[in-house]
Amino acid sequence: MDPDAVAKAFVEHYYSTFDANRPGLVSLYQEGSMLTFEGQKIQGSQNIVAKLTGLPFQQCKHNITTVDCQPSGPAGGMLVFVSGNLQLAGEQHALKFSQMFHLISNQGNYYVFNDIFRLNYA
């Protein structure tokens, strides 16, 4: 499959799940997965989803501006680099963010091994 198509499909799935059913993200991570969220380092799917579901907002919408991807090495992984806007319910101005994922193939399906998220402050 075309890597750009895989990356776009993953991004669409990840953020629509985040926006509509955050606990559902647990299936996209594994025990070895790592999230660095605004500098805080978290490991393991349970801890990562606890962090994401514990964020101080219930409703949000990610609007994606750019998606770039590259193969990450001989093991068949993929690096996905995303930029966009995060709109929180009740907030007038969206927050700009950048995020990178390192996806590892597991019997034809991808999971997130590395995830690093930063807001881009004005």
Place this chain on the structure above:
Amino acid sequence: MSQMDPDAVSKAFVEHYYSTFDTNRVGLAGLYQEASMLTFEGQKIQGVQSIVAKLTSLPFQQCKHHISTVDCQPSGPASGMLVFVSGNLQLAGEEHALKFSQMFHLMPTPQGSFYVFNDIFRLNYA
């Protein structure tokens, strides 16, 4: 051989990369290899010569990167390291800096150093 702290390695790499970019862009050739990939504002470039040709032909001669954040994580069994950088790019003669985000996937060299295997750069437009 003792394992160096990944945060220290990534900070040292970032400092070296951007100071080289800002003062001696041609010198970045030492940080890439033939299989290296750069995606620069969506444009895909492969190989050290093509990458450095792209970086040295950008439409500005002088610039200064100011780094706001550096995050790193080990990328898997091959001992690679993912480095995620955000900061401001000040171009000579321009009043306002440009915000950017960049990610590097560093792989170890046999000599005990690191080279850039994956590099993705985006300006963060207002």
